[in-house]
Amino acid sequence: MKRRSAVPTAMSPGVEVIPVKEFTPVRFDIDVPSMTREKPERERVVGNRQSVLLVHIDDDFRRQLRKNLMEAGFNVELADSRPKTMERLFAEPQPHILLVQEELPGTPGSELIADAYQYNLTRGLKVALLAARPVSVEEQRMLRIDAFIRKPVTEAHVVNVVRGLSRNIN
Numbered sequence: 001m002k003r004r005s006a007v008p009t010a011m012s013p014g015v016e017v018i019p020v021k022e023f024t025p026v027r028f029d030i031d032v033p034s035m036t037r038e039k040p041e042r043e044r045v046v047g048n049r050q051s052v053l054l055v056h057i058d059d060d061f062r063r064q065l066r067k068n069l070m071e072a073g074f075n076v077e078l079a080d081s082r083p084k085t086m087e088r089l090f091a092e093p094q095p096h097i098l099l100v101q102e103e104l105p106g107t108p109g110s111e112l113i114a115d116a117y118q119y120n121l122t123r124g125l126k127v128a129l130l131a132a133r134p135v136s137v138e139e140q141r142m143l144r145i146d147a148f149i150r151k152p153v154t155e156a157h158v159v160n161v162v163r164g165l166s167r168n169i170n
Helices: 059-071 082-090 108-117 139-142 155-167
Strands: 051-055 077-080 097-101 126-131 146-151
Touching: 051 059, 051 082, 059 077, 059 155, 077 082, 082 097, 082 108, 097 108, 097 155, 108 126, 108 139, 126 139, 126 155, 146 155
Parallel strands: 051 077, 051 097, 097 126, 126 146
Antiparallel strands: none
16 A cells, blocks of 8 residues: 655645745845855964954054054954944955954944844854943853954954964964
């Protein structure tokens, strides 16, 4: 005796096949690739140096910190807004360390970090948050940041934190 399946298939009488629309991700003023597939582990070493993406709105602080980080042996890229940061995180090669200021125009740095996690852009990436306001340990865990740097701060202190983060990179 032939056994019948309890689950109807496309070939079962009376079953209509409806095509599924393709998933379209949310846009952030940039072209966001489809997030429906797993991303391969990304190469992040550029010229045998670890790279840092620095997201800060103060041009003078950004330039001085970039100079200090480069002297410490890091490749440094700069961004000053959420769209520029997201565009850079989607590009290859991805940086090793993301250093974000909390007080960004339009979007807080903590929301930018949450977006990066939502789009699976932080695998193997160390994340540090620079903020003038205190951030509780629970909030740090919720944001999944690896380091919190309380302002006011010197460039030398930030370089030391980045060095510490770079020692723990896979």
